[in-house]
Amino acid sequence: MSEAVVPIEDRGYQFADGVYDVLKFHGRKPVRLAQHLERLAESCAGLLIEGVPSAAEWRNIISELADRSELSHDVAEQTILYIQVTRGVAPRLHVPPIPQPPPTVIAYFKAAPRYATELRENGVAMISHPDERWSRCNIKSIALLPVVLAKHAARAAGVFEALLVRDGIVTEGGASNAFCVRDGVVFTHPEGPKILSGVTRGIVLDAARRAGIEVREVPVTLEEFRAADEAFLSSTTMNVMPVTRLDGRPIGDGRVGAITRHLAETVEEIIQDELTLEP
Numbered sequence: 076m077s078e079a080v081v082p083i084e085d086r087g088y089q090f091a092d093g094v095y096d097v098l099k100f101h102g103r104k105p106v107r108l109a110q111h112l113e114r115l116a117e118s119c120a121g122l123l124i125e126g127v128p129s130a131a132e133w134r135n136i137i138s139e140l141a142d143r144s145e146l147s148h149d150v151a152e153q154t155i156l157y158i159q160v161t162r163g164v165a166p167r168l169h170v171p172p173i174p175q176p177p178p179t180v181i182a183y184f185k186a187a188p189r190y191a192t193e194l195r196e197n198g199v200a201m202i203s204h205p206d207e208r209w210s211r212c213n214i215k216s217i218a219l220l221p222v223v224l225a226k227h228a229a230r231a232a233g234v235f236e237a238l239l240v241r242d243g244i245v246t247e248g249g250a251s252n253a254f255c256v257r258d259g260v261v262f263t264h265p266e267g268p269k270i271l272s273g274v275t276r277g278i279v280l281d282a283a284r285r286a287g288i289e290v291r292e293v294p295v296t297l298e299e300f301r302a303a304d305e306a307f308l309s310s311t312t313m314n315v316m317p318v319t320r321l322d323g324r325p326i327g328d329g330r331v332g333a334i335t336r337h338l339a340e341t342v343e344e345i346i347q348d349e350l351t352l353e354p
């Protein structure tokens with residue numbers, strides 16, 4: 076990988092004309108591989124990128140990459156797989172050539188980030204921030220500048236993550252889906268072009284079903300989110316991360332809530348259960 080190069084006219088490099096995905100591996104076992112590959116295919120289709128590997132080809136590529144990377148078989152070892160597909164290399168013109176060049180496909184494993192137990196025990200703080208992204212956030216585009224700036228603002232405020240707000244409605248976290256809990260009911264933004272449909276969001280919904288907890292996929296205002304009893308985020312790297320402060324004020328009593336805790340445990344259970352099913 077140290078010898079890989081990016082041609083200066085790669086359309087990902089010049090136009091952010093590409094998509095990506097991030098998967099978690101426990102040893103050699105991926106979490107919800109089919110869903111990630113499906114989302115990647117949808118992202119490529121959304122940008123009309125042609126000639127991308129099929130799901131079966133991706134499985135072969137990933138398997139070979141795992142071998143070549145000498146990925147551990149120990150399920151206690153967690154790794155992230157980063158995949159990126161751009162519309163390939165062509166003379167710099169906004170309009171893509173016909174036929175399109177072959178896409179530039181890259182994938183590499185790296186150590187999964189570790190989050191301090193203290194964060195999971197006490198929850199993290201967030202600031203609200205305007206959601207300045209485009210109107211097709213369901214595509215996992217590599218054009219991430221609005222998120223870069225939102226996370227910059229979060230870091231400057233000394234908090235963990237930005238909570239994105241569009242027209243007064245909480246959409247999601249900078250790189251995570253956002254949930255709040257009110258009177259025992261879990262609320263999260265509905266799927267559609269305003270959010271990325273997180274694979275972990277899907278696991279949270281499954282966990283709620285398993286736990287018999289009601290979920291309403293409806294828009295929630297920032298004011299409602301601030302007044303919630305509990306809040307949490309979900310993503311591939313974090314699974315569930317409790318949120319206990321927003322814009323300098325506690326959420327609920329400022330401690331990790333019982334429903335958040337229960338869902339976090341159930342998400343871990345589902346992931347462990349599914350690892351035994353993967354080939």
Ligand SMILES: Cc1ncc(COP(=O)(O)O)c(C=O)c1O
Nearest residue numbers: 250251252271273274275310311
């Ligand atoms: C904007 C956004 N929303 C949600 C997520 C969570 O998605 P997943 O659970 O598939 O990691 C991510 C992950 O990077 C993200 O970038």
